[in-house]
Amino acid sequence: MTKSACIQSISVWNQAHIHLFSFLFGFWVLSKRLVRWLWRPQDSAELRARDTPPACLVDSSLGQHKHVKLKGVKLHYVEAGSKDNPVVLLLHGFPDFWLSWRYQIPTLSRHFRVIALDLKGFGDSDKPAWRSSYKIDTVLEELTQFVYSLGVSSCTVIGHDLGALLGWYLVHQNSSIVNKFVSVSCPHPNVYWNASKSVKWLNYVQLPYLPEIDALKEDVKIIDQYFKHLGPKDVDAYKYTFSRQDDWTGPLNYYRNLPLSKISEPLKQVQVPVVLVVGSKDPFVHLETVVKSTEFCETFRLQIVDDCGHFPHQENQQAFNSLLVKHLVDSRRSSAVDGGSVTSPSKRLISGLFGAVSNTVKYGNTVIGNVQKKTNDVVNSIPSFNLNYNNSSSQS
Template structure:
């Protein structure tokens, strides 16, 4: 197995640490000012001990657990074991429920597994950073896929799930038949595409500070959930499910630890392009990811498609599930159908061309016959007959 992932340069590492210190100081000053101005604002966290009913409902699929090398993973499975496996990898801050609109339509044709990443949802949540090193995460996903009794799968990843998916397809290319990338550029494009003034850039530097980001995420009754999932209304049961799943400090430590490691990793420049089919999807109103970065990501893929979901932001599979699901199913089945259609169309086209040429040759031969009869002694060098045999032997149907 080739190692396709490497650490960023020492200079880039130093820049991240400097900026993380500056943003950390800025947040501390801001929080201190808010504490003086409005002390209750930072401490109005609602206690959530009872899970919402949608997290206990098994209508989407069966809730299962598997323990791999001492780590328990939770996942929701639907469909039948005889169908190809589709592995759903959620984003940040999210968990298996983020695929609630895709599981019902996929389970009709595939074996669907929506995984809770380590640190998210009902999966184990170790606190130390060493548990979230990218090589360890990728190895666990590989072991998880094999624990399901399959040798390959289709991966659909959103945001963080897509970012991890990029690294995974480089590290274990034989395990991925097709890769759907939602709202996430190639890792080597992603980090460089962020503007220094963007909230995402500032947050990615801020989370390198220990402890403080987890505490900050809980402020104002987990307001960060409302900001990320702004497509959900205030009374939406799913919004409450997200707040329940991210209502404790330890609910944030694991998810943030992913970015504490991934920020320092890149794909080696000498790595070969991805040979599996890659479908890059982005919402037309995504303010976190630019379309340009998605287009540039296609340079790392041998076979790719780029699709834009209208009237959708950073969560197109949730914001416009109807259009997204249509595209999803189209490219799930496209390869087989397109190849057959192309083959049939190609044969029909060659037959038409050959038929047209044949008619032209017949007309030409008739003209030549008439000319030769009328000008036997005048024109002696005209060809006697045009032949179609050579043309037919060189056209492969």
């Protein structure tokens, strides 16, 4: 499939740079692993057998487990809520699957038809092994066809991490199928890769096989590292889901493809209302990337959930759900009362967390002042993201 007009490949030089460093970093990792194995062979603990799915994965209390077969792939999803309600599509991150949204499904299903999808390569969806199956245009076409398979022409998209990254591409390429877009812990793709703290890891995963094997070491220790905020039962569900080498190939293939593409510039601003939700302690999202993301959006709002890291929807689900309801449900009611008009985001706060940022905000030495000006000076501690949800709510 050829790339769409809004997506282009990065330069040949940048691609060569990635693959060169991939080789060098892979050689370094292999050498390090060999030395460690020779010195402390006991650290290479065997992978614990996990043959029976945990109860939470077969429990239908969160919704109905369904499958849809598109042209070349079968996708699994969990559906909850009335079919008469507008559709909200939930796209999880990495390494994750539909269960990521277990705290949001009951709340959202009171107002929406909720679809929590297992992205291709994850969970119970098909897991094609070929790297080319995860090219961005292929994935976006499949997501578009998936939305149409639900019997609707458009929906609200809420994505976390990798799912949000795909959401950004989707609103640029096919904004007609997205009513609103909520990006959780993920700035715009054109600033995401350059600002990533995981450059070495991104280079490393370009290698075949080795990253998959590495992910399984020490009984899938990577899951313990990513999900320190979860209890033992939830961690066990994740380890079951990612307990085979094949469970990692698909997820890693996204990162073997996505860094090689970007949104074409100059580009038209996203017309879909965009909300970026970040945790105040997220180590992967920085103020500069947030401000740069505003340049790509006509309407942009930032929501900060206090005392949370990269998984605000899991770490503080009550605050996160509250802001979702405020944005998706209350704003819809207000729009209906106002005859369809929408207040400019630079003049209104959502749930009192962080004011809206509309259109282009220049960054640099004056970034703090510019953002505070856009938010009517309600934010005085942006550098540390120390915003208190409860206290801020009283200011709205």
